[in-house]
Amino acid sequence: MKIIFLAFLLVVFYISDAFQWINNPGMQLTVFIGFILISSFIFSNILAKTNLPKVTLYTIFGILIGPYILNISPESVVINLRFIDQFTLIVIAFMAGSELELKFIKSKIKEIVSITFLQIIFVFITIFALVMIFNSKLLPFISGYNRNMVFKVAIIMGFLGPLKSPLTTIAVIDETKAKGSFTELLLGIVIFKDISMLLLFPIMFILIGTSGSSSPVFILIEILMSIGAGVLIGFIIKFSNKILKDFQSVFLFILSFIIIEVSGIFHIDLLLTAIVAGFYIRNFTDISNEFSSNIKNLAFFVFIIFFTINGITLELSILRNSTFSVFIILVLIAVFNQLGLYFGVKLNNKGKLAISEISLMKYSWPAFINKSGLSIAIAILVEQYFPSFGVEFRTFIIAMVIVTDFIGPPLFKWAIIKTGEGKIES
Amino acid sequence: MRNLYTIIAILIISIIGTLIFRKKWIRFIPIEIIIIAIGYFIGPDGLNFLNKYENIQIEPIIILLIGATAFLAGFKFKINDRRIIKPVFKLTTFFFLVSFLISFLSFFGINSFLNLLNFRQIILIAIFSSSVFPVHFIFHKKKTYSSIINNYLSHFSLIFIFLILLFIFPLMINDTLIFTQYINYILFTFADIIIFSMFMLYFIKKSRDNKEFFIIFIGIVIFNTAFCYIFNINPVSIMFFIGFILSNTTGKEYRRVEKYILNIEHPLFIGLLLITASFLILNNPAAYYIAATYFFIHIVAVVIPLIIIHKKFDKGHINSTPQTGAVYTIILCLMLLRSNNINTVLSPIIIANMLIYIIYYIMERSKI
Numbered sequence: 084m085k086i087i088f089l090a091f092l093l094v095v096f097y098i099s100d101a102f103q104w105i106n107n108p109g110m111q112l113t114v115f116i117g118f119i120l121i122s123s124f125i126f127s128n129i130l131a132k133t134n135l136p137k138v139t140l141y142t143i144f145g146i147l148i149g150p151y152i153l154n155i156s157p158e159s160v161v162i163n164l165r166f167i168d169q170f171t172l173i174v175i176a177f178m179a180g181s182e183l184e185l186k187f188i189k190s191k192i193k194e195i196v197s198i199t200f201l202q203i204i205f206v207f208i209t210i211f212a213l214v215m216i217f218n219s220k221l222l223p224f225i226s227g228y229n230r231n232m233v234f235k236v237a238i239i240m241g242f243l244g245p246l247k248s249p250l251t252t253i254a255v256i257d258e259t260k261a262k263g264s265f266t267e268l269l270l271g272i273v274i275f276k277d278i279s280m281l282l283l284f285p286i287m288f289i290l291i292g293t294s295g296s297s298s299p300v301f302i303l304i305e306i307l308m309s310i311g312a313g314v315l316i317g318f319i320i321k322f323s324n325k326i327l328k329d330f331q332s333v334f335l336f337i338l339s340f341i342i343i344e345v346s347g348i349f350h351i352d353l354l355l356t357a358i359v360a361g362f363y364i365r366n367f368t369d370i371s372n373e374f375s376s377n378i379k380n381l382a383f384f385v386f387i388i389f390f391t392i393n394g395i396t397l398e399l400s401i402l403r404n405s406t407f408s409v410f411i412i413l414v415l416i417a418v419f420n421q422l423g424l425y426f427g428v429k430l431n432n433k434g435k436l437a438i439s440e441i442s443l444m445k446y447s448w449p450a451f452i453n454k455s456g457l458s459i460a461i462a463i464l465v466e467q468y469f470p471s472f473g474v475e476f477r478t479f480i481i482a483m484v485i486v487t488d489f490i491g492p493p494l495f496k497w498a499i500i501k502t503g504e505g506k507i508e509s
Numbered sequence: 510m511r512n513l514y515t516i517i518a519i520l521i522i523s524i525i526g527t528l529i530f531r532k533k534w535i536r537f538i539p540i541e542i543i544i545i546a547i548g549y550f551i552g553p554d555g556l557n558f559l560n561k562y563e564n565i566q567i568e569p570i571i572i573l574l575i576g577a578t579a580f581l582a583g584f585k586f587k588i589n590d591r592r593i594i595k596p597v598f599k600l601t602t603f604f605f606l607v608s609f610l611i612s613f614l615s616f617f618g619i620n621s622f623l624n625l626l627n628f629r630q631i632i633l634i635a636i637f638s639s640s641v642f643p644v645h646f647i648f649h650k651k652k653t654y655s656s657i658i659n660n661y662l663s664h665f666s667l668i669f670i671f672l673i674l675l676f677i678f679p680l681m682i683n684d685t686l687i688f689t690q691y692i693n694y695i696l697f698t699f700a701d702i703i704i705f706s707m708f709m710l711y712f713i714k715k716s717r718d719n720k721e722f723f724i725i726f727i728g729i730v731i732f733n734t735a736f737c738y739i740f741n742i743n744p745v746s747i748m749f750f751i752g753f754i755l756s757n758t759t760g761k762e763y764r765r766v767e768k769y770i771l772n773i774e775h776p777l778f779i780g781l782l783l784i785t786a787s788f789l790i791l792n793n794p795a796a797y798y799i800a801a802t803y804f805f806i807h808i809v810a811v812v813i814p815l816i817i818i819h820k821k822f823d824k825g826h827i828n829s830t831p832q833t834g835a836v837y838t839i840i841l842c843l844m845l846l847r848s849n850n851i852n853t854v855l856s857p858i859i860i861a862n863m864l865i866y867i868i869y870y871i872m873e874r875s876k877i
Contacts, residue, residue: 088708095736109568110735116569117732124724330524330776337517337524383720384727 089125092118093148097155108159115160116388122148123391136492138254138390145394156395164392171389173339173357175250177378178257179274180313180361181371187267194440195271198427199279202272202451203245205419210412211241221408224475232469235291236476239465242287243480244416246280246461248453249273251492254386257379259496259505264439266504269447278355291468309351313359316342320360321368331377397485398478405482413452413486420451442502449494454484515558515567519780522547526779541866544779545859548786567784569731574781575842576734577727579745581774582835583671583752586664587763593661601665605639607814612638615806623802625795626854629681633843634799634854636673638807640666640836667835668753674839675746682741682846698742705733705747706754713755713762719769726770738845745842749835778837785837788844790856799857804864836862 096118126147127140135143148156188195214237219226225236252273256266316338320331327334339357346353361378365371424447428440462480465473499505526544551558588594613635620626626634679694709729716722730748737744756763790796840858843851 084708084711088711091704092732110572110739113569113572113731113735114739117728117730117735120724121728121732124721124728326528327524330527333520333524333776337520340517380720383724387724 085125085129089122089129092122092125093153093155096122097153108163111157112160112163115157116164119144119148119391120384120387123387134493134496136251136255136496137258138251138386139489139492141387141390142394142397142488145391146397146399147394148391149395149397151399161392161395164388167385167389167392169343169353170339171250171385172353173342174335174378174382174385175253176354176357177335177339177361178253178375178382179249179270180358180363181365181375181378182253182256182267182270183274183358183362183365184267185362185366187264188271191268191271194427194431195268195275197430198272198424199276201427201430202276202420202423203279203283205423206244206416207241209415209419210244211237213412213415214240221411222476222479223408224472224479228472235469236472238287238290239461239476240412242280242283243454243458243461244412245276245420246454246458247273247276247451248487248491249277251453251488252450252495254382254390255492255495255499256505257382259499261499261502261505263502263504264437265442265446265502266499268439268443269450272447273450274358278358305350305352306355308349309355310359312342312345312349312351313356314363316356316360317363317368320364320374321370324370324373331373332380335377335381393488397488398481399485405479406486408479409482409486413483417448417452421448424448442504446498446502449491449498452494453487453491454480458484516570518551518558519567519570519783522783523776523779527775541782542863542870544782545786545789545863548783549789549791551783552787552789554789554791568735570780571784571841571845572734572738573727573731574777574784575838575845576730576744576748577773578777578781578835578838579671579748579842580726580730580752581771581777582667582838583749583754584756584767584770586667586753587756588661597661597665601662601669603817604662604814605666605669607817608639608810609635611810611813612806615809616802619802619806623798625799627850629850630854632677633681633851634803634858636670637836637839637854637858638803638810640670667749670835670839671746671749675743675750678743678746679741681843681851682848694742697740698747701733701737701742701747702750702754705729706751706758709751709755710758713759713766719766722766723769743842745839781837781841785841785844785859788841788852788855789859790852791860793856795853796857796860799854800860800864803857804861807861807865 096114123141123144126144127137130140130143133140145156147153150156150158214221215233218233218237222236222240225233228236252270255261256270320335320338323334324331342353342356345351346356361374364374368374425444428444432440458480462477465476469476496505522544526540529540549555613631616626616631616634616638620631675698676695679691709725712725713722716725733751734744734748736742737747837859840855844855
C-alpha cells in the first residue's frame, strides 16, 4: 500500500509539475512542501528494513526527485525552502545542548578536552602535511601555484579536516533513542569539537592573511554574548513552558526564527547560543523532559524537509573527478581521529577502562566521519578570497560532504546499536 | 525574510488567541471580533503586512488552514448512534430546504429592487444563509429538540452545504463550462475523496505513534488542498468528506488520534479568522447593504424552520455547536479564487456574522 501511494504521489506530482505553474509560485511551493513531507516519510518507511538511518533515506529520496534522476523538483521552489537550513541548525543545537548533563560533563571534562584537541591537532597536521607534500597530485586544482599559495590551501584543508557535523550525529542518536554513558561522552566530544572549531576559524583566516577586523577581544565578546543569549533563551523557554503547554513546539519554532534574526543583528553565534539554551534547560530547570520531547516533535518535521532538500541540492557530478582524493583524505581523517581518541582516552585512564571508554575506542569512529555544512560555508568564503581556485576548491569540499553524507550516518547507526545504547525501530 | 515575519506574526497571534480562548474569562472579551479586526488591520487594506499576493510563503499556511479546518469539521462528526441517522436526515433535509428556500426567495425578491447580485451570487448567499450558525444564540436555553439531535442537525446541515458546494463549485468559477468538463470534474472529485480517504485510513491504522500520523495528516492536507486548487476542484468539500469518512470508518484509532488532532483546532480557527479578515473588502457601500439584508434574511431563514421543529418535536434543550470554523473555511477557500463575482458576497457575510456575534456576546454578558 505504501509503495502504491508513493508511486501515485510521484506520478501525480510529475504530471502536475508538467503544467509548470509559473503564474502561481505560492501554490507550487505549497504542493512541493506537502509532497516532500508525505513522500519522503513514506519512502523512509518503505526502506526502514534496510536499517539505514532516516536522514540518509530522506537524502536518497531527495536525490531521487532531484535534477540527476527524476528531475521533478522545481529549482525556484527549492531556493524558497533554503531558510530551513539555519532553522535546522538551531533545532539540532537545542537537541544537542539538552543531551548534555553537567554532572557527567564535569566528571569527563578532562577526557573530552584532551580527546578533542588531540583529534584536531593530529588531523590538522596530517592533512596539512599531505597537501604540502603531494599538493597538485592530491588536489589537481592547485597545480602551478607557488609555495605560498599551496601553504594557504594546506592550512585551509588542515582546518577543514577535523570539522564534523553534529547534525547527523544527533539525528541518528535521536532516531535510535540512544541513551547512556557512551552517547553522552561522544556527544560531549562532538559538540565541544564543533565549538572549538568555530573559535579556531578566526585563527585560520589570520594565518592565510584574510582576517577582517576580528580581534581576539572581539571574538571573546561574541562568545560571551552568545552564552548570555543562550541563558536568556533558556530562561524564556522555562517561563513560557508553564503558560504555553500544548504549543511549546510551535513556540520553539517561533523562537528559532527570532534567534536567527537577532544573531544577525548582534553578531552572536547561532550554534553556541542554542546549545547553551538547551544545556541550561537540561541542567538548571525542571522542564528538560518536556523540552526534549517538544524539540524532538519539531525535529521530526524539520529533518524530513531539510535532508530531502539536502539530497535535491547535492551536485553528484562533482563526485566523478575527485573520488580518489576525497577517499584518501577521508580515510586519513578517520585514522587520525581514531588515534587522537585513543591517546586521549589512554591519557585520562591509567588503569582498567570503563565500558563507555571501551565502546568509545571501538565504535565512535563513524561519528566523526560526517562533514558539516560549516565546511561548505568555509569553502564559500575561500571562494570569495581566492577566486583563482575557489570554485574548484568549493567543489572538492562539497564532494567530501556528499560522500560523508552517505557513509557517515549508516555506519554511525550500526556503531551505536553495537554499543547497546541505541535501538533499531521495530 | 519578510515572508517569514508574516508567518511568525500569524503563529504568535494564533497562540495568544488560543490561550485567551481557553481561559474562563473569555466571556468578557469578544475575541473573534478582535482577531478579525487585527486581520483587517494588517491586511492589504491596512498595513499591508499580510498580503498573500506579495508573500508566497504564506500560501502553504493558508492552504493548511483551509484543508485542516475542513478536515476537522468532517472528522469531528462521528456518528455513534446509527439509529438516529434516518430521523435526523429527514429533519435536516426539511430544515435545510425551508431555510434555503426562504433565503433564496428573499434575496431574489429584494435583489429585483436593489439589483446588487447576480443569479450565482444569490445561490451562493442562500447556501451560506442555510447554515445553522446562529442557532446557538437565537435559541439559547429555550426548550426544543434534544441536544444530541440538535448537534447532529447542525452537522448534517454542514454536510448538505459541503455537498452542494462540491457540485456547484465548477459552475461558480468557470463561465464557459461544458457538460463533459463538468462530468470530469465530478469524477475527479470523487476519485480524490476515495483515494486519499483510503490512504489516510491505511496510515491511521498503521502509524506507530501520533507523530507519524500527524506527518501524513499535514502532508496530505497541504498537498491535496493545493492540488485541488490547481485543478479547480473544491478543496473544502473534499477535505470535509475525507475527515467524515475517516472518523466513521475507524474505531479505536479514532480515539487515539482524536485528541492529538483536535488540539490544533483553536489555533487553526484563529489563523483562519486572521487571514480571512485580511481579505475583507469594506470600502464598497454595496457590501453594507448586502450585509444588512443577509443579517435579517439569515435569522428569519433559520428561525422559521427551527420554530416548526420546536413545535413539532419539543423534547429538550437546544445546544448546538456554532459552525463558524467551517463557514469561515468555505469563505476563505472561495476568496482564494480571486473571483470578484464570488468576493462580492463574501465580505458582507463576514460583516453580518460579526454583527450576530456581537449580539450573542452582549446577550452573554448581560447574563453575567
